[in-house]
Amino acid sequence: MKNQTSSPRWRVRAASRFASLTGASTLLVLCYWSFHPAMASDPRVAAAVRTEFFKRASAEFTAGDYDAAISTLENTMGHPPHPACHYLRGECFRKTWRLDQAVKDFDRTIEIDPRHASAHYSRGLIAEYRDYWDRALEEYDAAVQLDPNLSLPHIARGGIRWKRGELEQATNDLNRGIKLASEAILANPNDAAAYRARALALRTLRQFDRALEDHDQMIRLLPDSVEAHIERGRTHAAKYEQAMHAAQTGGGPEAMVAAERHKAASVADFDQAVRLATRLIEKSPDKPQGYRMRVEAFDARFHAWKDPEDCRFAVADLDMLARHAPACPTVFFRRGHLHAVAAATDGDAAAAAKHFDAALADLNRVIKLNPTFAAAWCERGLHYLRAVQRGGDAELSRRGVADLSEMIRLVPKEGRAYCARGSAHALLSDWQQALADANDAVRLCPQMPEAYSLRGLIHDCLKNQDAAHA
Numbered sequence: 001m002k003n004q005t006s007s008p009r010w011r012v013r014a015a016s017r018f019a020s021l022t023g024a025s026t027l028l029v030l031c032y033w034s035f036h037p038a039m040a041s042d043p044r045v046a047a048a049v050r051t052e053f054f055k056r057a058s059a060e061f062t063a064g065d066y067d068a069a070i071s072t073l074e075n076t077m078g079h080p081p082h083p084a085c086h087y088l089r090g091e092c093f094r095k096t097w098r099l100d101q102a103v104k105d106f107d108r109t110i111e112i113d114p115r116h117a118s119a120h121y122s123r124g125l126i127a128e129y130r131d132y133w134d135r136a137l138e139e140y141d142a143a144v145q146l147d148p149n150l151s152l153p154h155i156a157r158g159g160i161r162w163k164r165g166e167l168e169q170a171t172n173d174l175n176r177g178i179k180l181a182s183e184a185i186l187a188n189p190n191d192a193a194a195y196r197a198r199a200l201a202l203r204t205l206r207q208f209d210r211a212l213e214d215h216d217q218m219i220r221l222l223p224d225s226v227e228a229h230i231e232r233g234r235t236h237a238a239k240y241e242q243a244m245h246a247a248q249t250g251g252g253p254e255a256m257v258a259a260e261r262h263k264a265a266s267v268a269d270f271d272q273a274v275r276l277a278t279r280l281i282e283k284s285p286d287k288p289q290g291y292r293m294r295v296e297a298f299d300a301r302f303h304a305w306k307d308p309e310d311c312r313f314a315v316a317d318l319d320m321l322a323r324h325a326p327a328c329p330t331v332f333f334r335r336g337h338l339h340a341v342a343a344a345t346d347g348d349a350a351a352a353a354k355h356f357d358a359a360l361a362d363l364n365r366v367i368k369l370n371p372t373f374a375a376a377w378c379e380r381g382l383h384y385l386r387a388v389q390r391g392g393d394a395e396l397s398r399r400g401v402a403d404l405s406e407m408i409r410l411v412p413k414e415g416r417a418y419c420a421r422g423s424a425h426a427l428l429s430d431w432q433q434a435l436a437d438a439n440d441a442v443r444l445c446p447q448m449p450e451a452y453s454l455r456g457l458i459h460d461c462l463k464n465q466d467a468a469h470a
Helices: 008-022 037-041 043-062 066-076 084-095 101-114 119-127 131-148 150-162 166-188 192-204 210-221 226-283 289-305 308-325 329-345 349-369 372-388 393-408 416-429 431-444 451-459
Strands: none
Touching: 043 066, 043 084, 066 084, 066 431, 084 101, 084 119, 101 119, 101 329, 119 131, 119 150, 150 166, 150 192, 166 192, 192 210, 192 226, 210 226, 226 289, 289 308, 289 329, 308 329, 308 349, 329 349, 329 372, 349 372, 372 393, 372 416, 416 431, 416 451, 431 451
């Protein structure tokens, strides 16, 4: 029998997987000013009241009650506007997935205070989440220039550069972030945020043992933090992959034992995150934040271990959030992405087909709610391509090309989009268009290995062996 893995079509499908891998309600609150006309005529009273509300909102934010903090902050939005109030509300909106509202508050923060580095950083996080990586890098650059002593912008910038294959620049950024976080820890050994920042940087650098030490410290300080257990669970899962690779390449039985130990630890952390989020729901069943946190826990566990039950549990919580916030694109994007991954990984053909249709419906909803959500166009395009790889017809490839073309229109300098569209053209045997996209991917991201792999495979399929091995 012919070896299918040597066929050109199989190899192009393999290349397309590279691209795949480099993959609320509105509260009606009456303004405080309506009930306190004296505040408008006495700036000192207004400032004092604003300060008290801001303190209360800050405490609510720290406690994770972001919706309550948003409500409280409505009382601080007077005249003149204050950047700290807009920034804190923007962070609350970001934490509750209301990204458009968050961006408006961060924009307002920067308008009032152009040197507000944290607002640039937070705006960058949203741009990165939506696949506007160049815009995110601009925001992280601005944050670093305005306040070079903030660790998180360095770490976030290093993360994007790492994903793009720009390893030297990424390593410099990540090491700078680690140094700044270490200085913060030295100044305050109980700074949980600094331990978290350093752990994220160390994990990106694949220094998992050191990252786990910082996760342990964060959990020591915040034992009931859902996020802390999720992040440690992810790092244990990454360490499991590293140990499994060692076991399969001559590492011996010790590596296999280490792999199983990290898998068990990862599952235990995700389980604890689910339990903690469930307690939040039981305590306040009418508040959406517990459901959001449980989605994060189920989502992380599903992506780490691909248990279909975790997908089902996360989708059930997202169903509740969708009823609570029917106009929130992020809710539908999260649910659509889960369905898309399940469609690609579920061994049951009937279940996979249901996930495919559900993912498509959710991603259609995201694009209808926000046509500039680049990540949704990319996700839907890749969703079509994965279906073709599982035996779908050529029409799905054409739809994938159209969606990825729209992503390129929105983010014309993003090499990943060209790499993905090149894979779609290759599946249609449109080799010249595929090669043009691969060349653009190499031009835009000259250090991205996937772009070179795709171009080499296309040359191979065109029988141009010299170019493939040049």
